[in-house]
Amino acid sequence: MFLPMSPTAGPLERLWHVVFSGLCLAIFAFLILPLVIVVPLSFNAEAYFTFTREMLSLSPEAFSLRWYRELFTNPQWAAAFRNSLFVAVGATLIATTLGTVAALGLAKLKPALRASVMILLLSPMIIPIVIVAAALYFFFTAIGLAQTLTGLILAHAMLGAPFVVTTVLATLSGFDWNLVRAAASLGAGPVHTFRKVTLPAIAPGVISGGLFAFITSLDEVVVVMFLASVDQRTVPRQMWSGIREQLSPTILAAATLLIVASFLLLLFAEMIRRRNEAARASTHED
Amino acid sequence: MSAPLSAEQMAGASPTAMPADIEKAARRVERRQAFSAALLVLPLIVLIAFAFLIPVGLLLFKSIDNPVVAEGLPETLTALQSWSPADGLPSDAAYTGLKRDIEKAKAEGTLGVIGARLNQDTPGARSLLQATGRRLDATTDADPHQAFIAIDKRWGEPEIFGAIRNAGDRYTLNYYLNALDLTRNTAGDIIAKPEGQRLHINLFIRTVWVSALTAFVCFLLAYPIAYLLAHLPARRANLLMIVVLLPFWTSILVRITSWIALLQKQGVVNDALASLGVIGEAGRLALIYNMTGTIIVGTHILLPFFVLPLYSVMKTVNPNLVRAATSLGASPFTAFRRVYFPLTVPGIFAGSSLVFILCTGYFITPALVGGQNGQLISNIIAYHMQQSLNWGLAAALSTLLLVMIGIVYFLYTRLVRDQR
Amino acid sequence: MTSLVSLRGIQKTYDGKQLVVKNLDLEVSEGEFLTLLGPSGSGKTTVLMMLAGFETPTTGEIVIAGQHMTRLPPQKRGIGMVFQNYALFPNMSVAENLAFPLEVRKLPTVELRDRVEKSLAMVRLTPFADRRPSQLSGGQQQRVALARALIFEPRLVLMDEPLGALDKNLREQMQYEIKQIHARLGVTVVYVTHDQSEALTMSDRVAVFNDGIIQQICPPKELYERPGNSFVAGFIGENNRLSGVVRKIIDDECLVEIAPGVTVKARKVGVHATAEPTTLSIRPERVKISPQAGEVDTVIAGEVESVLYHGDHIRAHLRGLGPAPFVVKLPNTNGAAATLVAGASVSIGWASRDCLALDLMEA
Numbered sequence A: 001m002f003l004p005m006s007p008t009a010g011p012l013e014r015l016w017h018v019v020f021s022g023l024c025l026a027i028f029a030f031l032i033l034p035l036v037i038v039v040p041l042s043f044n045a046e047a048y049f050t051f052t053r054e055m056l057s058l059s060p061e062a063f064s065l066r067w068y069r070e071l072f073t074n075p076q077w078a079a080a081f082r083n084s085l086f087v088a089v090g091a092t093l094i095a096t097t098l099g100t101v102a103a104l105g106l107a108k109l110k111p112a113l114r115a116s117v118m119i120l121l122l123s124p125m126i127i128p129i130v131i132v133a134a135a136l137y138f139f140f141t142a143i144g145l146a147q148t149l150t151g152l153i154l155a156h157a158m159l160g161a162p163f164v165v166t167t168v169l170a171t172l173s174g175f176d177w178n179l180v181r182a183a184a185s186l187g188a189g190p191v192h193t194f195r196k197v198t199l200p201a202i203a204p205g206v207i208s209g210g211l212f213a214f215i216t217s218l219d220e221v222v223v224v225m226f227l228a229s230v231d232q233r234t235v236p237r238q239m240w241s242g243i244r245e246q247l248s249p250t251i252l253a254a255a256t257l258l259i260v261a262s263f264l265l266l267l268f269a270e271m272i273r274r275r276n277e278a279a280r281a282s283t284h285e286d
Numbered sequence B: 001m002s003a004p005l006s007a008e009q010m011a012g013a014s015p016t017a018m019p020a021d022i023e024k025a026a027r028r029v030e031r032r033q034a035f036s037a038a039l040l041v042l043p044l045i046v047l048i049a050f051a052f053l054i055p056v057g058l059l060l061f062k063s064i065d066n067p068v069v070a071e072g073l074p075e076t077l078t079a080l081q082s083w084s085p086a087d088g089l090p091s092d093a094a095y096t097g098l099k100r101d102i103e104k105a106k107a108e109g110t111l112g113v114i115g116a117r118l119n120q121d122t123p124g125a126r127s128l129l130q131a132t133g134r135r136l137d138a139t140t141d142a143d144p145h146q147a148f149i150a151i152d153k154r155w156g157e158p159e160i161f162g163a164i165r166n167a168g169d170r171y172t173l174n175y176y177l178n179a180l181d182l183t184r185n186t187a188g189d190i191i192a193k194p195e196g197q198r199l200h201i202n203l204f205i206r207t208v209w210v211s212a213l214t215a216f217v218c219f220l221l222a223y224p225i226a227y228l229l230a231h232l233p234a235r236r237a238n239l240l241m242i243v244v245l246l247p248f249w250t251s252i253l254v255r256i257t258s259w260i261a262l263l264q265k266q267g268v269v270n271d272a273l274a275s276l277g278v279i280g281e282a283g284r285l286a287l288i289y290n291m292t293g294t295i296i297v298g299t300h301i302l303l304p305f306f307v308l309p310l311y312s313v314m315k316t317v318n319p320n321l322v323r324a325a326t327s328l329g330a331s332p333f334t335a336f337r338r339v340y341f342p343l344t345v346p347g348i349f350a351g352s353s354l355v356f357i358l359c360t361g362y363f364i365t366p367a368l369v370g371g372q373n374g375q376l377i378s379n380i381i382a383y384h385m386q387q388s389l390n391w392g393l394a395a396a397l398s399t400l401l402l403v404m405i406g407i408v409y410f411l412y413t414r415l416v417r418d419q420r
Numbered sequence C: 001m002t003s004l005v006s007l008r009g010i011q012k013t014y015d016g017k018q019l020v021v022k023n024l025d026l027e028v029s030e031g032e033f034l035t036l037l038g039p040s041g042s043g044k045t046t047v048l049m050m051l052a053g054f055e056t057p058t059t060g061e062i063v064i065a066g067q068h069m070t071r072l073p074p075q076k077r078g079i080g081m082v083f084q085n086y087a088l089f090p091n092m093s094v095a096e097n098l099a100f101p102l103e104v105r106k107l108p109t110v111e112l113r114d115r116v117e118k119s120l121a122m123v124r125l126t127p128f129a130d131r132r133p134s135q136l137s138g139g140q141q142q143r144v145a146l147a148r149a150l151i152f153e154p155r156l157v158l159m160d161e162p163l164g165a166l167d168k169n170l171r172e173q174m175q176y177e178i179k180q181i182h183a184r185l186g187v188t189v190v191y192v193t194h195d196q197s198e199a200l201t202m203s204d205r206v207a208v209f210n211d212g213i214i215q216q217i218c219p220p221k222e223l224y225e226r227p228g229n230s231f232v233a234g235f236i237g238e239n240n241r242l243s244g245v246v247r248k249i250i251d252d253e254c255l256v257e258i259a260p261g262v263t264v265k266a267r268k269v270g271v272h273a274t275a276e277p278t279t280l281s282i283r284p285e286r287v288k289i290s291p292q293a294g295e296v297d298t299v300i301a302g303e304v305e306s307v308l309y310h311g312d313h314i315r316a317h318l319r320g321l322g323p324a325p326f327v328v329k330l331p332n333t334n335g336a337a338a339t340l341v342a343g344a345s346v347s348i349g350w351a352s353r354d355c356l357a358l359d360l361m362e363a
């Protein structure tokens, strides 16, 4: 992971090179270590949040699946997983559909108009989430959507859609609109052209935007806190109570599962991005 | 040799001489295209309006909306119209009006709400109103003035009427005064709250300070790794990018859980330090549930938001520029200072304003790891929303927070423009 | 003329697998204008980067003015360099760009100002001193880059396709200006281009690069008149290629059979023995149509396939000599094209000194 050093470098430069490499190593450790550390801790046989002496000496009795068993048998957690998945899938479907369609429209708007519409569409990303959550609480209570899964799904769709818009717009910026004209000149109708020409071209953006929306919903806790009833608790909401009320290694087990899930999703997203880049590079070569 | 004809001369007419009907037709075509494009954006705008703009707008409106007293005690307020606390006690009409208002409120069941509203400015007002409501009866009709004072001697002081009048405006700026640690004295003048009660300004200052510090720490950590990522061969850079992105993709609550496991008194870091003998059992460090915790965890969560924009700016810096500087005689350090670093400043601006803005709105992290002194403005907003139920104040604080974010964003766009 | 730069046995690989530069030996004389000419990807930039110190040769050594460069970092080499796309510092004005090398050399302010002014005057950019590079046209940026590489008076200046981004007219004007400056200052220039006409018009010597190897290094005239192999013949100017077999060698000439029973006389360049396969190269403008007796050494019959009118000259494609059309280029003088109509049979001919027998061109 180190930068190559020029053989003509002087002593000062060499010293800096070593310091710099060490610094980078430390920063990467800071980024990744907190995620790595929970994995072994979640197999703790004791109800501690740290390594026991026995764990450090690697004695097999110190490790157990106790907290995973707890996680899977506890009806509250089971309901939380179910709710999270249901809300995330619903929100992702809405966000991806509306976001993709909106990006297609935005790409054709005049730049000045597009810029102002974009500010409107992206503002949910920077407004503090507490304000959004509180606002939704009052409004959804007034119209009867508070404490319903529909309300949660709509709120999460709104939070996820900006990601879809930006990723799809980014893919569209490299899209050759002559392809659409070509398809039309060959006799394809607009729906057919969209399915066979536009959609395949923007699919990487749609998928990675959708993944972002999915993760956003899966990670969201503040809106859930304001909007959801006890039966509608999601995994992060459950973890929130866990951290607030009874700090048990069960949440470490849940955290480990979520880390594995996000790692897989990230690999998937990276794969899509690379394939997209490779495809783009090959069309630009000739 | 004659000069060749210019393209314009050959085109003949200038563009302004275009026949009017063609121009109109062109504009019609353009409008139709814009319309169909707008139609595609519409569904999302509807969603955003429904689940964001309208709710947030209504919430912010609560910061000036003040219907409870105005609608609850109308006759009292009418009687108090030309009265001021300096005049001493109000006229009997005010007492009569108050009596009728209270009876009506009692019948409608709104007395508690009115009391709660008055309680926000005048502690004890709620129980006073409730008790008064219970003890009012037909016998008080004769001399409401004395009857009220008999029920509670606070009715014999002008302050309570001043409070009613201050709370009686249909639209009010009082929530903003409160949010800015200001208040009105009974005469209605704006004055600063007593020293001990100025929490909000301190909280705003703390929020700005924590955000600035977090942005600065993020800058210190992001610059080296963004540089590394931008200058490594693509394959290795992609691998390391995953290390940056993985925390980004992992649930915030998971990361907070990990940090608690690491940093708490009986956590991994303290255990390690203690067993190494660096600290004694008694000297375990308080790394979490305080401001330190908020900043450490905040930095970890926001670092990717600094690395990514900085990285993309660094990728666009032509490597030949640094080469040019060295070929002109600059040492690598001079080349970095004079050429490379200035060119990455836009990335630093982007990263720090992003981190700063996100951090000012931070809620989850301070709530879970901030302890007492690590709470930020969002947490107090949530407190007034959920616990004290002073929604007007929460809305006023929200508005001020949004204004602050807007200012930072504006400054950022100005900086970026000046860079060009 | 004394040698200023010596490259000895230089090899370079980036990935440890493929040699980008293979066994390069090159001497550059003091005050010389040497051009490295070759197709894109042939390793020209790599050679410059090694000279400037941004890349290290895998093997071999570089000596400049008697000093070994191996351990000398770029900032101590004192070599001026004009980069591809100029590499002007976008965060500095034109004057600041020019002052940069003087500042890092800690020149006194007065002298620095003076030098910057003179330099601006030299490239006629005095009114633009306070502009940012992005506010200049391509040609002006190019002149700033040139001035910046020269302002600290290096003995050696490297230029990597400095005119590549300019349009044709501007390019020709800048070629002239660079030549002027070179003549006036007497600096040594190593110039890289993939444009053959630029190489031919500007250089004292041209080194033709291909595949990491110098194919030929000599003055421009010789390069065109006496290409050393078929790559050079093909890369510099146009040529017709006929493949054949050497039948007989007489001093520096040879007889080549290009079709059963058809033998032509050619100058021997890249052939060594009889029965060897060879490629004949004939420049289109050296071919005569319907030659007079005694005017040429070789006469062959052909059939006109097509005629293209180019204004100042006429090109004809002929059939019947080898698989590819045989190109003939005639100046457009009165009546030159009279016999050239599609389908007509014509006789063509050339002098044997204009017909070169080269190495076999790989397909």
Ligand SMILES: Nc1ncnc2c1ncn2[C@@H]1O[C@H](COP(=O)(O)OP(=O)(O)O)[C@@H](O)[C@H]1O
Binding pocket: C014, C015, C020, C038, C039, C040, C041, C042, C043, C044, C045, C046, C047
């Ligand atoms: N930094 C580098 N890393 C790896 N390969 C390189 C690098 N620079 C150039 N190459 C490769 O070396 C070969 C020669 O490149 P270059 O010297 O730039 O050629 P030219 O300047 O003649 O176009 C090319 O195949 C190119 O891909």
Ligand SMILES: [Mg+2]
Binding pocket: C041, C044, C045, C084
């Ligand atoms: Mg090159």
